[in-house]
Amino acid sequence: MIERLLPIAMLVASNVFMTFAWYGHLKFKAAPLVLVILVSWLIALPEYMLAVPANRWGSNVYSAAQLKGIQEVITLAVFAAFSILYLGQKITVNHMIGFALIAAGAFFLFRAPIASA
Template sequence: MNAEASRVLPIVMLIGSNIFMTFAWYGHLKHKGAALSAVIVVSWLIALPEYMLAVPANRIGSGVYSAAQLKGMQEIITLSVFAVFSILYLGQKVTPNHLIGFALIAGGAFFLFRS
């Protein structure tokens, strides 16, 4: 795999994995009448593709990024995916306080990539 693909592919795969995981963890909130046992089973089924993307993303990414950088990247991706999901799927608002909190976490991730 070339150097550019080794840098970009983990990011794309982590975005995909986070979309699945966000639906697995939070998608059921739109269906509060569903039985908890059913929600758990469906969540596990949704989480399987998440793992099938996240594990290879981290394996491929470890050739280019440190574990701390991969984790920081994953957190930023998670927050970004969650913000979009929260607005579009759950119909919730992202408030200025949410944005400030996300920015502080992003600021921490920034330092993981400094030399």
Template sequence: MIDRIAPPMMLLLSNVFMTFAWYGHLKHKSAPLWAAILVSWGIAFFEYCLAVPANRMGSNVYSAAQLKGMQEVITLAVFAGFSILYLGQKITVNHLIGFAFIAVGAFFVFRA
């Protein structure tokens, strides 16, 4: 059971780090670009420390395509929350429709 639950949980947490690494600097546009890059690299280290073991452990239970599909859906969910809560941006109906299409794609990846 832990083999099925741990990888998605680790991917969820890794995506929080990844989203901050990729988009967190948008709230601090006055900082020099080189500083944003270095801070992003530092944050991304922790993302990799979770994503790599999650994928390795998850490959015992899930196919690579399933892991990638899971990753994309988790990424969109984390990004939507981050965009609203941290960046103060709105998610529109068009965004939700686009995210839903990606989630439908992930559904078909998991379908037997």
């Protein structure tokens, strides 16, 4: 069970770092762009240190497509929480519909293959 859950937990943690690296600076628009880029790189380092082994170890139990689907759903969930809690932005019905469609795509990655004719 740990081999299935550890990669997912690591992807959640990596996505928190990734989201702060990519979007956290939006609260500091007066900061020089070069500084924002450097700080983002520093935040992204732990993200890579979590995501790379998560995908390596996760590939023992998930296909690459399944790992990508998991990562996308996690990214959307983390981003939605970040957007609301950190940026103070609302998630609209259209956002939720778009996120649900992406999650539906991930669902199909875990279904049994469809037999070809």
